Amino acid sequence: MLYLYIKIFHIFSFVSWMVMLFYLPRLFVYHTExxxxxxxCDVxxxxxxxxxxxxGYPAMICTLLSGLAMIALEPTLLKGSGWLHAKILxxxxxxxxxxxxxxxxxxLREDRDMHTGRFFRILNEFPSIALIIITILVVLKPF
Known part of the structure; x- marks a missing residue:
């Protein structure tokens, strides 16, 4: 039962972390443009x-710690679980x-970044791709 509560916390933490990973680059776009x-820009x-x-930072720490706790409680997840190794990567x-x-x-805070809004828009696609892959790995556990 403890495992399930940690899993709930892990999902909540991951969603919170992803919010930051999605929104911060969008703020960079606004900033540069x-x-x-x-x-x-000051705001x-x-x-x-x-x-x-x-x-972002607390959610990342909580995601990592809860993920490690789930592995510690259920170490068999690592045995022959290629999907979990891929997710960890x-x-x-x-x-x-x-x-x-x-x-x-x-x-950006020090006004020395020279990237464009387009650069940050493209950079913002990485967490979307990562989320899609992680979701597929967790739900289908393909290998």
Whole structure:
């Protein structure tokens, strides 16, 4: 029963983390496309920081810890479970993406990022692709 409660927490944490991974690059788009409007950019910088620090980072930590707890409670998941190994690889890539977003956020805050809104729109597709793959892996457990 404990496993199921941790799984519920894991899903909730993952959804919260994905919210940040989807929305922060969108804020980057707004930021880069309105660089001439200092007041607007100042507000967006605050939104970026709060979204990352108060939603994204804690949700990522909770997702990772609850995922590890589920594996600790049910270590057989790792035996012959290629789907779980693939899911873990995608999660590792999402963690790298998460910290890459942090780098962009700092560069934008310091007004030294030169990327375009188009760049951030394309970058914003990665979490969508990752979510699709993770959902397929979890639901179908194909291998």
């Amino acid at each position: 309105h660089k001439g409007n200092k007041g607007f 967006v910088k605050i939104q970026q920081k709060k979204l990352f620090n108060f939603i 995608i999660v590792v890539l999402l963690v790298a993406y998460h910290f890459n977003l942090y780098r962009y956020m700092i560069a």
